[in-house]
Amino acid sequence: MTGPEASTDTEAVTDGDTTASVADAATATVDARGIVSGWSAGARALLGYRRSEIVGRPAARLLAVSAPLPDHVAQALRTLDERGRWKGTVTLRHRDGIPLDVPLLAHPRTARDGAREWLLVSRPEGSALDPAHDELDAELLEQSFAQSPCAEGIYDTELRLRHASEGVERVMGVAEKDIRGLRLSEFAPGPVADDIERHMRLAVETGEAQQLELPTRMEGHARELVWSLSIAPMRAADGRVRGVIVAAHDRTRQYVARQRLLLVNEASTRIGTTLDVGRTAQELADVSVPLLADFVTVDLLPAVTDGGEPPPGPLSGEVTLRRVACGSVLEGCPELVIPLGETAVYPRSTPPAKSLSSGKALLERVTEPGTMSWASQDPDRAATIRAFGFHSTMAVPLRARGTTLGVATFSRHRRPDPFEQDDLLLAEEITARAAVCVDNARRYTREREIALALQRSLLPAALPEHVAVEAAFRYLPTDTGAGVGGDWFDVIPLSGSRVALVVGDVVGHGVRASATMGRLRTAVRTLADVDLPPDELLTHLDDLVTHLSAEAAGGRGAGAEGESGGEIDGEISGDVGATCLYAVYDPVSRRCSVARAGHPEPAVVSPDGGVEFLDVPAGPPLGLGGLPFESVEVELAEGSLLALYTNGLIESRERAPDETLAALRTALARPAAPLEDICDTVLGSLLPAHPADDVALLLARTRALGTSQVVTWELACDPAIVAEARRNVSEQLALWGLEEAVFTTELVVSELVTNAIRYAEAPIQLRLIHDGSLICEVSDGSNTAPHLRRARVSDEGGRGLLLVAQLTQSWGTRQGAAGKTIWAEQTLPVEIG
Structure with missing residues (x-):
């Protein structure tokens, strides 16, 4: 950077830098053009030039050699920016014409006007500081150890303390004279001291420095401290290890800050793994213990857990909450007063109620007067507070999208240090994350209940008694985040004592899929009343699905977002598609006619237990249009078992398709067993604990009408x-x-x-x-x-x-x-x- 002009020489660096404190330090600045822009008094003492004689002139005139420059000097100037700093010896010309070999340090930097320049610094070899400073230097050297900001101790090869800094005295609370000659394990016994001495011994024996970080509780300190230790061997002139120096730095603040960041990161990955309200609340409690609190409870408004809509805004007065999650450093959560799933009333003076009333997080010390107020309203809670020694608590409301969902309470009774303001900020951070996940789970649960209610209303609650077949069914909605699907089944009486068996699956999940399923089931019943053959019925159903897809596409093109196009009810509108299997069984002829539209093949179990899958032409899924469907007619022995199902039953990530079908064969090979038992066996054999898709299963055991009827x-x-x-x-x-x-x-x-x-x-x-x-x-x-x-x-x-x-x-x-x-x-x- 270019310094201000000056008419007289001073001991200051003339480019505006701080005043030179050493008279024989020569400094100068050179701009990007090679022009001298700054000149110090030390530079004048070194080369004899006054400032007015050199500033504004090429720096090359200072060189003792004429162009071309020596290779090493030219190369240094060209690569100075790349290397960041250059060090070497340059022959310069004194004002009297005498060449001088000058050791030089060159630093590139940016001037105040943004241009590049170089700072040149030289302290000629052989120069020395003022001898009067030697005594000061010796004193500073001695005091630097005693008054070091870190705790330092010097130990001999037997690990006995020889010298200790004032930092050691502050940390240990004892004077150096009282512990000199003792080992660390003697004046601060414990596992921590043993670990440190082990590393000290390694430093003495190997001659290599050791690094160690460890938390420990020390007498006179309220909270746990974290120390970073540097253990280095001390060598004599001959290289032998004469002792070891231990420097301890207090890293508690940095450690706590790092732990808080780790907790926030862990919360972002561990909270909200499912769309279950209770599970999400429990994840909040699990993450918080023990890193933040000794005991955590999560209480939600009953409307949240019941699938309703919580009241808007902060709450006031007494608050009724339901306990949904808890976590403790003690096994079994013995501090828990309100069992999980139970509700309790919190008076307005309690931290949860005050937090919900203000809508803000609250930090309080647990005092005896506060406990006494609990005792008058809730003796059990007051007894628990005293029994476990609760001393600090935080209440943080769970709020998301402007809605109050509940409150999380964090308490300490094992860690002696109380919560701090930073702990409250951390609790607010992870609780806010959890609140959004709880709200998402609440919304999903509510939408899923709506879809389930709609689907249950559209599916048969019970199958009709029919002379042609004995039937049983199972329907399992998925409990994953995909939402309820559009699987359906039906048993439809037809003329002539015949019966139609139907199973279908609408593409997609949620309310839209359920509504589409209801429309298709109604259409199938209407077409069945016309007594159409299975292939013709599927053709008409295919036309209907094509029309529904056209309506959906037209709505997306013409409607505004939130009306016909865009996102509706949390779902993205799309093409309508479905698969279906339709079978008609005649108990007089014992013949069954089957057609399918992209649906899995039905299984037939003969009275002797043999299982086969009917070879029915697959046909395209409904909605493609223009492609034919084919029917297959087979004769069934009386007592045969027909199994119709959706693909959720046989699609598995754990099994290959052949293995799944083999398991289905085994589960069905019990033709004489009660149908309800066979349904349970099939589902238990083929489905995981949490199916990834909806499952519909329809079993029908055939009957026959003889000549007497x-x-x-x-x-x-x-x-x-x-x-x-x-x-x-x-x-x-x-x-x-x-x-x-x-x-x-x-x-x-x-x-x-x-x-x-x-x-x-x-x-x-x-x-x-x-x-x-x-x-x-x-x-x-x-x-x-x-x-x-x-x-x-x-x-x-x-x-x-x-x-x-x-x-x-x-x-x-x-x-x-x-x-x-x-x-x-x-x-x-x-x-x-």
Whole structure:
């Protein structure tokens, strides 16, 4: 840096630096152009130039050699910036013309105007300080040890103390004369002293310095101190080790600060590992003990743990809190007064209530008057405070996003040092982190409960009793952070005593997936009422999912964020997709028709225990559109077991797919066992403790209707056959003991058979099914379906189906491969007695 101009020479460095304290120290500055910009009195004494004769002139004129410069000097100038400092000897020319070899130190630096410059410093060899300073130097050398800011002790090779600094006297609380000649283990006995002496012995024996950091409690100090020790051997002129010096530096503040930083870092990784409110609160307690407190409790507002919404803002007066977590340095948390899960009322004078009222963290010393106030309101708590010796406490409110969730209380009763303001700041830091995690868990729990409630309302609470199958199910929502999925199942009664078995899985999780699942389940039930074959039903369902995806895409394009597009209910709207398996079982023919859309294959367990997976063409997942679905029809023995499930059951990170399917085979190979037991066995064998996805499982054991329950007649296409049909039906009902149903059944048969003969084609077939109700079916070769209408007064016909609809419980039409079937079902009277 360039110094101010001056007209006279002084002993000060003229570039504005501090005054030179040594007369023979020569300093000068040179700017980036090689021009001298500063000149000291020591420089004038060395080379004889006055300031006015050299400042502003090239520094090269000071060199005793003419250009080109000596190689070592030129190289030093070129590389000065890179090396940071240069040291060497340069031959300079005195003002009288005499060359001088000058030892030189050159330092690059930045001037006040931002330019680069060099500070040159020289103290010629052979110069010495004022002899008058020698006595002062000796005194300073002696006092430097005695008054060293660190605690220093000199020990001989037998580790006996020879000299001690004033720092040792301050730390140990004894004078040097009282401990001189003693070993450390003799005037400060204990494990710490033994450890230090072990390192001192190593320094004496190996001649190598030792480093040691250790915490210790010392008499006269309230808190634990952390010392950093440097142990170095002391050598004689001949190199022999004559003793050892021990220098101890108090690093307590640095150690505590480092521990606090480590605690904050640990809190950021250990708190909030799950989306469980209680677990998150416990993680806060676990992190805080023992690094910060001896005993920690976490109490939350009951609304937080009950899934409700806590009141906004700070609380006032008495506060009711629920204990959700605790941690202690003592095993089993014996200090705990309020058991986990229980609620308690905190009076307004207690630290938790005061903290929640002010909305700020609170630090208090535990005093006897304060304990007495506890005793009048909560004797058990006061007794615990006295029994364990609580002496310092902090209460920190858990607040996140402007909402008060609860309070964390930190206490000390084993560590003698009380909490400090820095401890309160640390408690606030980790509690704030925990509060956000607790709030996230609370929000997730609330949303998950909403999704679960929605899904439970959309899934069947119980399966209907059906003549075709005996069924059981299991549904397990995932308990991971992904949220509730869109798995569903159903058992749908169909005409002709048939039954439809359905299992599906909507892509995604959360409320949106549950709502979509409900729409698809409703659609499947509606399509099932039309009696569509499985492949055709999936085709119609695929169209519906395609339309739903188009609606979602249109909403994202047209709506604003928070309405139709963007984030909705904590979920990102996306394409709708699903998989589905639809099976129809006929107990009369014992045939089962199955089709699937990207869904896992069903398993069939034969009555003898054999397990196979039906080879059903996979078909694309619903929503891709334009691709066909295929049905497979198989005949099942009575008592066979059908197992339908979602992919959450068989997708495993621990097992290979083949191993998972083998485990499923083993779990299902108990066809005679109760279905509920088989469900439990399957889930227990295949699922981990915390499934990663929702799981739906539907088991159905097939039944068959024999000749005693089903009668069929082939009819000619002749109106005269109607009377014969009525007669056959009457006789069969008499055999079944259903004489009360004869009149109605004859009317139904007359109408359906007459319509078939008049409007349809051969072949015509009449079938009666007795399965708890009475079903009358008439099949023909025509695909034209009749329509129910009201006849006018002048009409001669058109009242037949209206009559059938009024006389029976339900009626309908289903299409078949070679025509149609019109059916009507009657509810039979219940026999009493």
